[in-house]
Amino acid sequence: MANLTLKNVGKTYAGGAQAAVSGVNIDIADGEFIVLVGPSGCGKSTLLRMVAGLETISEGEIHIGDRLVNQLDPAERDIAMVFQNYALYPHMTVRDNMAYGLKNRGESKAVIAERVAEAARMLELGPYLDRKPRALSGGQRQRVAMGRAIVRQPAAFLFDEPLSNLDAKLRVSMRMEIRKLQKRLGTTSLYVTHDQLEAMTLADRLVVLNGGRIEQIGAPLDIYRRPASTFVASFIGAPAMSLLDAVVTDGAVMLDGHPLGPVGRAAGPVTLGLRAEDLRLAPAGVPMVVEHVEELGAQRIVHGSIGGQSLAVIDTGDQRVSGAVHVAIDPARLHLFDTATGRRLENAHQRQPEAVL
Amino acid sequence: MTDTSLRTAASHRSLLDRLRAWHSAETPNPAKRVQFDAPLTPWLFLLPQLAVVVVFFYWPSVQAVTSSFYLEDPFGFGATFVGTDNYADALQSSQYASTALFTAFFCLVVTALSLGLGLLLAVKADKVIRGASSYKTLLISVYAIAPPVAGLIGMMIFDLHIGPLTDLAAFFGYDLQVGINYWDTAIALITISVWKQIPYNFIFFLSGLQSVPVSVREAALIDARSGWRRFRDVTLPLLAPTAFFLLVINITYAMFDTFPIIDVVVKDKPANNPITLVYKVYLDGFKGNDIGGSSAQSVILMVVVAALTVLQFRFLERRVHYG
Numbered sequence: 109m110a111n112l113t114l115k116n117v118g119k120t121y122a123g124g125a126q127a128a129v130s131g132v133n134i135d136i137a138d139g140e141f142i143v144l145v146g147p148s149g150c151g152k153s154t155l156l157r158m159v160a161g162l163e164t165i166s167e168g169e170i171h172i173g174d175r176l177v178n179q180l181d182p183a184e185r186d187i188a189m190v191f192q193n194y195a196l197y198p199h200m201t202v203r204d205n206m207a208y209g210l211k212n213r214g215e216s217k218a219v220i221a222e223r224v225a226e227a228a229r230m231l232e233l234g235p236y237l238d239r240k241p242r243a244l245s246g247g248q249r250q251r252v253a254m255g256r257a258i259v260r261q262p263a264a265f266l267f268d269e270p271l272s273n274l275d276a277k278l279r280v281s282m283r284m285e286i287r288k289l290q291k292r293l294g295t296t297s298l299y300v301t302h303d304q305l306e307a308m309t310l311a312d313r314l315v316v317l318n319g320g321r322i323e324q325i326g327a328p329l330d331i332y333r334r335p336a337s338t339f340v341a342s343f344i345g346a347p348a349m350s351l352l353d354a355v356v357t358d359g360a361v362m363l364d365g366h367p368l369g370p371v372g373r374a375a376g377p378v379t380l381g382l383r384a385e386d387l388r389l390a391p392a393g394v395p396m397v398v399e400h401v402e403e404l405g406a407q408r409i410v411h412g413s414i415g416g417q418s419l420a421v422i423d424t425g426d427q428r429v430s431g432a433v434h435v436a437i438d439p440a441r442l443h444l445f446d447t448a449t450g451r452r453l454e455n456a457h458q459r460q461p462e463a464v465l
Numbered sequence: 466m467t468d469t470s471l472r473t474a475a476s477h478r479s480l481l482d483r484l485r486a487w488h489s490a491e492t493p494n495p496a497k498r499v500q501f502d503a504p505l506t507p508w509l510f511l512l513p514q515l516a517v518v519v520v521f522f523y524w525p526s527v528q529a530v531t532s533s534f535y536l537e538d539p540f541g542f543g544a545t546f547v548g549t550d551n552y553a554d555a556l557q558s559s560q561y562a563s564t565a566l567f568t569a570f571f572c573l574v575v576t577a578l579s580l581g582l583g584l585l586l587a588v589k590a591d592k593v594i595r596g597a598s599s600y601k602t603l604l605i606s607v608y609a610i611a612p613p614v615a616g617l618i619g620m621m622i623f624d625l626h627i628g629p630l631t632d633l634a635a636f637f638g639y640d641l642q643v644g645i646n647y648w649d650t651a652i653a654l655i656t657i658s659v660w661k662q663i664p665y666n667f668i669f670f671l672s673g674l675q676s677v678p679v680s681v682r683e684a685a686l687i688d689a690r691s692g693w694r695r696f697r698d699v700t701l702p703l704l705a706p707t708a709f710f711l712l713v714i715n716i717t718y719a720m721f722d723t724f725p726i727i728d729v730v731v732k733d734k735p736a737n738n739p740i741t742l743v744y745k746v747y748l749d750g751f752k753g754n755d756i757g758g759s760s761a762q763s764v765i766l767m768v769v770v771a772a773l774t775v776l777q778f779r780f781l782e783r784r785v786h787y788g
């Protein structure tokens with residue numbers, strides 16, 4: 109167990125036109141669960157693999173504990189990695205898969221047996237210890253991969269989309285299990301995913317990457333409530349935040365000529381961010397044309413447009429929705445972004461997020 | 466003659482299967498029967514394959530088995546039935562025994578060396594595989610050389626008068642006499658045979674190596690510091706199916722396909738040179754005109770090869786991990 113420090117880390121692949129990762133600074137406290145999230149190709153895996161030692165570090169420094177690991181072999185870094193496709197050794201039994209790393213580190217037979225037994229108990233792998241990976245289901249393989257990481261008792265766990273090959277239901281249960289295990293073991297973890305729901309539920313802190321750079325770091329709820337840019341805003345939260353062109357006139361934000369509420373900003377165009385869950389259908393408000401409705405059971409997502417700009421509204425009522433409706437929003441829940449840069453504009457009237465419980 | 470044993474086994478089985486399938490299609494399944502309303506059609510399709518099998522394998526092997534029981538007049542005036550005399554002669558001859566011994570030794574060394582070197586080169590090539598296509602092509606191109614040509618090239622390299630290897634040996638004070646000295650000839654035979662076979666093994670080992678999933682190798686990279694351990698514990702076991710396949714192929718190669726090489730190296734050489742059993746079959750039959758004895762020897766060879774094949778599949782395949 110250790111803290112993990114990335115200082116100005118960058119990576120340019122040989123032959124790559126531009127840097128896959130650049131200027132990444134993250135300080136990870138001992139025991140923290142950090143999730144790297146971002147769209148495909150944004151450099152999440154690259155960053156993780158640099159920490160693991162599977163990819164050389166072009167720039168900057170990576171410290172695990174108090175050791176600079178830039179030049180160390182993966183096996184010397186005291187990390188364990190869980191791969192997307194599990195990467196189990198197909199010719200070894202589950203037991204040997206877990207024991208292999210320990211054997212190579214020269215642990216005694218007794219220690220190995222004890223750790224494997226402990227991991228098998230935690231992950232309920234007991235009945236499968238003598239099977240080969242091909243005789244296991246996807247979920248069981250996933251557990252073995254976890255077990256292989258756990259037995260090493262490493263300074264840090266590295267996960268590269270470990271759940272993306274599982275079906276939706278299993279993904280949810282494994283997600284919780286990973287979180288519980290990590291809490292219990294208290295091992296610093298770096299977890300890569302492009303699933304924002306996974307990111308939100310697992311992370312102590314989220315790192316949102318865009319084009320190899322950090323877009324925002326923060327607790328999931330902070331990021332959800334105050335996305336630092338339109339990129340983060342549209343990436344975190346489902347359905348995605350609707351981003352619309354609006355103008356500020358006389359201290360109020362106007363959408364399609366209708367005032368939505370006061371904002372403490374100078375007049376001019378802004379990008380307005382509206383979360384579907386903050387909007388509601390109301391007797392009076394901004395008129396919206398309904399385009400289609402996604403019925404989800406507990407709620408429905410109403411897709412429509414205001415002045416030709418599309419947006420989504422979550423509705424929990426049970427009236428039929430169609431044609432022309434009106435939507436309303438609490439002015440404190442408006443998100444404003446600079447139209448040119450996409451950066452967040454602080455809204456003086458916005459409610460400050462309350463402390464996370 | 467070369468890899469007939471393997472080929473026969475395969476065609477034999479497929480023929481039986483096809484017959485069985487045809488038969489079962491006729492009786493219990495009326496829906497399928499419609500397809501065979503002209504019962505001759507499937508046979509028509511089978512005919513070319515059957516003809517090849519019969520003409521090139523069954524007929525010669527039946528001939529070989531029959532003539533192994535006869536003593537044929539060298540001038541072609543009839544044959545006398547001699548029972549198992551030809552077999553007894555072959556098996557009791559000390560020359561046969563020494564040839565058999567050399568064949569075993571030759572097979573072992575050629576197989577071991579060409580597998581070992583092929584693997585070594587494949588591992589090295591795999592490390593630098595990007596941009597190393599010239600290296601690959603260079604190695605693989607040897608495979609395109611026909612065995613007699615390989616033999617000729619080898620012969621030139623080992624030539625008593627102009628061979629660079631002979632010169633090299635002389636430089637180190639060794640008088641290399643290929644075609645005259647028994648063991649010097651053996652060394653030349655082995656060297657040429659191994660050289661000829663390495664590219665084949667190289668290609669298969671390389672593709673085997675490249676089919677080891679990258680993430681499995683990376684997992685090993687995290688689990689083991691020593692490259693040798695990773696190779697021994699992870700890469701090699703995953704290569705086992707490839708290696709097993711190559712083992713079968715290489716033994717067959719060493720026993721049969723080295724014939725042209727041996728022919729080029731020892732032909733018209735006066736001395737007592739090492740030869741393999743296959744070459745002896747040819748020598749006794751076509752040079753010595755002892756058709757009966759030569760047939761008996763080739764029947765013995767068939768049995769040995771069949772036994773070897775069964776043995777390999779029985780005992781080795783079980784220890785090989787597949788997929």
Ligand SMILES: Nc1ncnc2c1ncn2[C@@H]1O[C@H](COP(=O)(O)OP(=O)(O)OP(=O)(O)O)[C@@H](O)[C@H]1O
Nearest residue numbers: 121122124128147148149150151152153154155302
């Ligand atoms: N070996 C490589 N050589 C050259 N470029 C690479 C290599 N690996 C990745 N890249 C490039 O680096 C960038 C980041 O890739 P990376 O695999 O880190 O993305 P990612 O965020 O993990 O995406 P995904 O969610 O699809 O896994 C991409 O533009 C990719 O094309």
Ligand SMILES: [Mg+2]
Nearest residue numbers: 152153154268
């Ligand atoms: Mg990735």
